[in-house]
Amino acid sequence: MTSRVNWQAALDAAQKITQRWNQPGEPGGAITLFDSSTLRGEACGGLANLTTGEQFSIDSVVRYASVTKHIFAALALLRSHAGLSTDDPLGQHLPQLKGPMAKVTLGQALDMTGGLPDVRETLSLLGISVYNVTEADALIDFLATDGSLNFAAGTEISYSNTGYRLVETILKQKGILFEDLLQRHIAQPLDIAFHAPESWFDIVPNLVPGYWKSATGWKTAAAGLHLSASGSLTGSLRSLSSWLQSLLKDSGPGAGVLKHLSQPRFLKDGTPTAYGLGIAHSKIGGHQLVGHGGSHAGYKTYFLLHPELQMGAALVSNREDTASFTALLEVMSALLETPLPARSTSLKDGLYASKAEPYWLSVNNGVASYLGASENLYQAEDGSSVSLSAHLPMRLEMNGDAIEGEIGLARRFFAPIEANDCLNMIQGRWFHPESKAAFDIEGDELKMGIGPLRASGKLVPVGEGRLLVKMPDGPWEKSFCLYFQGYDVHLISNRSRVLIFRRDECRISWEPTA
Template sequence: MTSTAQSALQWQAAETTAKRITETWNKPGEPGGAITLFDSKTLRGHACGGLSNLTTAEPFSVDAVVRYASVTKHIFATLALLRSDAGLSLSDTLGQYLPQLKAPMAQVTIGQALDMTGGLPDVRETLSLLGVSVYNVSEAGAIMDFLAQDGALNFPAGTEISYSNTGYRLVEEILKQKGILFEDLLQKHIAQPLDIAFHAPETWFDIVPGLVPGYWQDATGWKTAVAGLHLSASGSVTGSVRSLSVWLQSLLSNTGPGAGVLKTLTEPRYLYGDIPSAYGLGTTSSRIGEHTVYGHGGSHAGYKTYFLLHPELDVGVALVSNREDTTAYTHALEVMSALLAAPLPPRSNALPDGLYASTAEPYWLKVSKGTASYLGSADNLYQGEDAGEAVTLSAHMPMRLRWDGKAIQGKIGHAPRYFTPVEPNDCLKMVQGRWYHPESKAAFDIEGDQLKMGVGTLRTCGQLTSLGAGRLLVELPDGPWKKNFCLYFQGYSVRLVSNRSRVLNFHRDECRSSWQPAK
């Protein structure tokens, strides 16, 4: 890095921005987080706020251990591809190593599984659509059996990009079948050489030294977060923001455990048709003014993380938090923007607020106050090439959209999309009763304008909203979140569609259905 570039970095402004963010967490009895600023050699600044533990009232520090969640992905990709001696090639198919998988899932390449273009349905979201709560325990073996039942994909591999944790789970399973464990690789190649406390627990309930609780808030106050799904290498690593920063410094310096890592992980990836993607292998590429930065975020129940690196300028930002409401990506961008003295694009309100749906497809878009929610996953909108274009800065859910006076059109996930304002219809009276998924024995009932799912005290109830053309939008509570998905009716079957899972088909249970109009 040149001395001119070094002198142009605004370390004080970045630390002030970080402290402004963490100060908002300094409220009595609230959780918090920490942000670090660093180059390859030195921790240049940090900011902390809130509490690491609401029971003991211990303040959050740079040494508080959290769940990194999907920040794990770049660490796993590093170890699986560069350090495992497993002989994996990005062009190998999953089926070469996991013969239990069915086509077309078996034909997805390892590269597509790791770069979010594989169309692999996300396990957590698929189970959620079957009525399995975030709290329910699911073991690794049972999940693999579940994935082997049906080889369906959300979309043909390579045709669009959409976030899914399943590819990382499957590649981890490939290593396991070779006798290679993620935790062993993590300790041997990263934690021990760098003398940092990284761990990769298999479940939420494994003991992790120093781990602070994650929290989410409802109308009655803060709650301790918990999740039952087997963690997998898509999001299992734990550590502090100090430990994360040490690892990221080795990436910036391109030495020791970090040697060759950024070059491999950030190598350009492409969809079919040579369409470039900003998502690499567990890393994303973002633009801040004239600068290109690389990073990734993570989100577990009650935990939020993000890091951004500018290898050319030898600088980085890392954020960890133990509160569900943290907007980690936005905060990381703000701090990096201040450091680079490069303003973010202005927020966009080019798309009118409202609910939109595509024609003869189960896709919908909700726009509200400069935020777009596509298939239930929301992202901030920023001004694109001109004031009439709205874009996201997200690599795993890129949007580039315009309002033409009658419709919203453009691309989402690099796939063409066209949305018109929803024209509700009265299909409810035709779909009353029970709908059944024979493979999993799951079912839900439509009673009036409500969808009811689950058994006994676990039964939940969600509101139905018409999207027109035989489609109903569902909103159901699920622990700290609300899940949104579409019911797409086609005769005696209905497909359940959300951003990360679009493969489940339920069928009418004639013994428990009623064709009477909704009351």
């Protein structure tokens, strides 16, 4: 591996990305390049505020979203003095948790192997909009009502925000607040403006709006979910870069953090993962990188560090359409003078499904979408198609007309769909007793919600009692599977696979009794 770096090539790549945002009346973002002591370059484009026309700069304050995770993990495990161990079962600290959820360890909750259903995605499947306001205590009560997992803890890796929410709750019950830890151990020592608001509507000094583009133009983004330490952090790109330099120096507030968070993690069978504790491992050629991304409605963030060479890059943006991981890979590729692997289109386009399982895979022009979550595919040396994601690793290849390989480090086999017409057997209302949520199947449409908030999506049969549906959810589109088994239907998406609705045979009458 060469240690040569090309700062000018990296800056040129960064400017090429940010210049695309220099369109009239459009939001933008910024990219920084740095070593452990010096800001080596910056590139900015677009607007920080579409109302005032303020230009985006590295001092524009944004929501970092899931970039928060590594900072919270560091504070909770290394600075809180709460006596937490990654081997502790969650139920040891949160006795209200039930079933298998209580047995998930803190380490599994933070390293994405715990199988914990993601709160936001679960609420979405119940018909609760991204805009609906939810509070922290009510969400913990909601999680504690069932205790089911997406998969047995330690058997695969799949992204979820819920583990960080639960560990933050443990600290709160001990009287320890994330914001206090943040100020005491990072913001004040580095003299940077980090904050961790608990709701979208809390006042954050100088926060710029996030935006998403609808069919009629740019819209201001909003979200009602209690933010939690999975993604609550705010700050500027300059502040984020200062913190990342502290990590590279391995001194001051960042002392020991990267080493601890990036230690290898394993599935129960000993299979190593590429995701640590809020830190993801990546490779470009022979170069080993660590980093993480973040995505809130209207905001995108990513950073990549090369600890051995003590240098890195970071990106923030206030526009929903930013492909932050792809952009930073291009910048780091230029910096290291190491090409990225070629994109792969060896998988045949189409819709595939597992046999006797509620799992599906869509392939379109080198992009694979598993349970609704998409990843770019690249050509591996062994000829297979791989993703570069640590939390959704894919290694797939064609087997005749089928696709086989690994997703999330679990073996998967997908065959072309064999659709059958089961719609006539599933018409009517389906009800979730625990939450009182319901949806109706009318013809080939699923309808969910009440009054003017009622939304619908077209059902696509994919065989063996399974139908796919896509529906709007604010700036996004939610994609999930209905998996029918007798009088039950399981709702399956990438981050939530625990909801079971039942046929409402009696169609509850609301007429008063005599």
